[in-house]
Amino acid sequence: MGKEIWVYIDQFKGKALSASWESVAAAKTLAGPLGGSVVALALGPGAQALAVEAFHFGADAAMWGDDATLADFRPEAYGLTVAKLAKEKVPQLVIIPASTRGRDLAAMVSAELGCGAAADATGLEVKDGTLRITRPVYAGKLFSVVTFTGGETNIISLRPRSFPMPEADAGKSGSPSQVQSAVAEGDLKSKVTGYVASEAGVSLTDAKIIVSGGRGVANNPAITPPAEITDEKQKEVWKAQQGFALIRELAGVLKAAVGASRAAVDAGYIPYSNQVGQTGKVVSPDLYIACAISGAIQHQAGMRTSKNILAINKDPEAPIFGLARFGVVSDMHKFVPALTAELKKRLGR
Amino acid sequence: MNIVVCIKQTPDSAAKITVEGGQVAWGDAPLVVNPWDEFAVEEALRTKEKHGGKVTAVCMGAETAKEALKTVLAMGCDEAILVTDPALKGCDSLGTARVLAGAIRKAGEVDAVFFGRQAIDSDTGMTAGQVARLLGWPALTYVAAIAEWKPAEKAVSVQRMTDEGRQVVESSLPAVISVVKEINEPRYPSFMGIRKASKTIIPLWSLADIGVAADQVGEKGARVGWAEMYAPPARKVVCEMIKGETPEETAAALVDRLIAEKVI
Numbered sequence: 131m132g133k134e135i136w137v138y139i140d141q142f143k144g145k146a147l148s149a150s151w152e153s154v155a156a157a158k159t160l161a162g163p164l165g166g167s168v169v170a171l172a173l174g175p176g177a178q179a180l181a182v183e184a185f186h187f188g189a190d191a192a193m194w195g196d197d198a199t200l201a202d203f204r205p206e207a208y209g210l211t212v213a214k215l216a217k218e219k220v221p222q223l224v225i226i227p228a229s230t231r232g233r234d235l236a237a238m239v240s241a242e243l244g245c246g247a248a249a250d251a252t253g254l255e256v257k258d259g260t261l262r263i264t265r266p267v268y269a270g271k272l273f274s275v276v277t278f279t280g281g282e283t284n285i286i287s288l289r290p291r292s293f294p295m296p297e298a299d300a301g302k303s304g305s306p307s308q309v310q311s312a313v314a315e316g317d318l319k320s321k322v323t324g325y326v327a328s329e330a331g332v333s334l335t336d337a338k339i340i341v342s343g344g345r346g347v348a349n350n351p352a353i354t355p356p357a358e359i360t361d362e363k364q365k366e367v368w369k370a371q372q373g374f375a376l377i378r379e380l381a382g383v384l385k386a387a388v389g390a391s392r393a394a395v396d397a398g399y400i401p402y403s404n405q406v407g408q409t410g411k412v413v414s415p416d417l418y419i420a421c422a423i424s425g426a427i428q429h430q431a432g433m434r435t436s437k438n439i440l441a442i443n444k445d446p447e448a449p450i451f452g453l454a455r456f457g458v459v460s461d462m463h464k465f466v467p468a469l470t471a472e473l474k475k476r477l478g479r
Numbered sequence: 480m481n482i483v484v485c486i487k488q489t490p491d492s493a494a495k496i497t498v499e500g501g502q503v504a505w506g507d508a509p510l511v512v513n514p515w516d517e518f519a520v521e522e523a524l525r526t527k528e529k530h531g532g533k534v535t536a537v538c539m540g541a542e543t544a545k546e547a548l549k550t551v552l553a554m555g556c557d558e559a560i561l562v563t564d565p566a567l568k569g570c571d572s573l574g575t576a577r578v579l580a581g582a583i584r585k586a587g588e589v590d591a592v593f594f595g596r597q598a599i600d601s602d603t604g605m606t607a608g609q610v611a612r613l614l615g616w617p618a619l620t621y622v623a624a625i626a627e628w629k630p631a632e633k634a635v636s637v638q639r640m641t642d643e644g645r646q647v648v649e650s651s652l653p654a655v656i657s658v659v660k661e662i663n664e665p666r667y668p669s670f671m672g673i674r675k676a677s678k679t680i681i682p683l684w685s686l687a688d689i690g691v692a693a694d695q696v697g698e699k700g701a702r703v704g705w706a707e708m709y710a711p712p713a714r715k716v717v718c719e720m721i722k723g724e725t726p727e728e729t730a731a732a733l734v735d736r737l738i739a740e741k742v743i
Contacts, residue, residue: 246703280702
């Protein structure tokens with residue numbers, strides 16, 4: 131019987147990321163060939179309930195900890211707590227969802243333990259008793275297979291939506307054990323003081339469907355900006371915003387997140403937080419709808435692992451069609467509203 | 480303020496990356512400053528311009544990485560240091576972090592260290608956090624805005640870009656800060672800067688200079704081994720073009736196909 135495989139349950143305001151349960155399922159696939167049981171670890175507000183929930187998704191045991199030092203995710207507080215527990219109980223692996231928090235946590239724990247860490251894995255395989263971890267490098271232009279060269283405990287972060295989401299089974303349950311924070315507030319050097327209200331919407335990295343717009347969203351000859359806008363650049367931005375309004379309506383019907391190409395972000399049409407690509411977010415939804423996006427190599431790096439790609443572009447030669455499963459050669463300003471109307475009708479939304 | 484910015488030399492983001500004989504190749508594409516690090520350099524320079532002090536760029540790499548340091552000197556960094564040593568070959572992310580932490584310790588009393596959010600070649604995004612932990616300093620990652628420096632109080636307030644929105648964090652200094660693209664618009668090297676950079680001598684620090692043991696870094700210290708590298712199999716998709724007389728007709732045909740193929 132091998133040592134335990136831990137899964138860190140990443141959460142925000144008491145709700146676990148789907149990637150946390152994907153990680154539990156991925157850990158289960160390793161427990162067979164590597165031996166050992168799958169132990170979930172939840173920290174912060176609502177951790178006890180999350181630890182119970184972890185049993186539904188297949189964990190064999192669960193731990194939880196919650197006190198004032200863990201109220202918000204802070205790399206030091208969470209990292210030192212996970213590292214201290216790992217030093218005591220020596221799991222063979224700590225598996226962490228590669229969210230922004232998860233990446234920080236993996237960095238902290240690996241530095242504290244001096245152990246191996248493989249970030250943002252998209253594949254796990256045990257071959258002749260050795261764990262082989264596949265991770266994209268060079269923005270997905272290559273895959274690197276890495277192994278751990280020793281050490282009692284090693285760390286892997288898993289890219290969200292790269293491993294199957296397990297079904298919850300409420301019949302499976304157990305009693306989680308409580309653990310303590312390893313730090314005192316006085317020892318911590320940073321403090322989370324709040325959140326700046328952001329546009330509510332579906333998170334890009336979590337989204338099942340994404341509708342993205344490119345620079346072409348501003349090219350609608352049929353509309354004229356109001357007379358009070360005189361500046362040429364402002365006129366262009368106004369037109370782009372009308373274009374993105376069409377994209378948002380389509381996203382609304384599909385319960386999708388809104389993305390954008392770098393060209394659209396750099397032109398000031400939409401905030402950087404919406405950018406998909408090498409210097410933006412890397413996404414792999416079930417369906418990626420690219421509207422007026424030509425498909426530069428840097429954009430492809432951020433979305434090429436999408437299960438299905440639908441390209442809408444008026445240029446039949448646009449490289450995006452080389453990646454797409456479905457293509458429509460059309461002006462998005464005419465086609466997207468027609469598609470939204472059709473989906474409303476067919477999906478009854 | 481005494482600021483350090485850590486940079487890496489990487490192939491250009493537009494390079495066509497392939498594997499040749501097990502080695503990564505990028506044809507004749509140029510080596511550049513890791514694009515994310517340009518934002519780190521810019522923020523370091525802006526901080527210095529507002530609060531005084533100096534900016535030191537630190538890079539770990541082969542001697543060819545001097546070119547990347549020349550670029551950031553030309554942008555306005557005051558000093559540049561290259562940590563280079565034959566024993567560094569095969570460093571994993573933690574090994575790199577040990578080297579950079581050693582160089583930062585040697586650089587003296589530092590108030591802040593800037594990083595780009597990740598390197599576009601290895602894509603781990605862990606080095607900044609690991610360096611922070613090794614130094615015992617707070618890690619402020621994915622920073623999209625610095626709300627306020629308070630050098631007198633040795634404190635800083637930042638906005639971090641998390642998956643759920645912008646988070647406001649107050650922290651003591653010294654701190655390690657990794658930045659995202661939204662924080663600024665990096666400047667280009669100036670003509671005067673390029674002239675100055677060409678004359679600046681870049682000191683080379685060895686492992687002995689920074690007091691890091693050779694068995695902690697490089698292949699010997701690496702806990703991660705690289706078994707294989709390969710190009711992703713070509714996406715075998717034949718694009719099915721959906722056509723119709725009107726947008727409405729095309730939309731209906733498309734939705735038929737999306738439903739039939741269980742895409743939605």
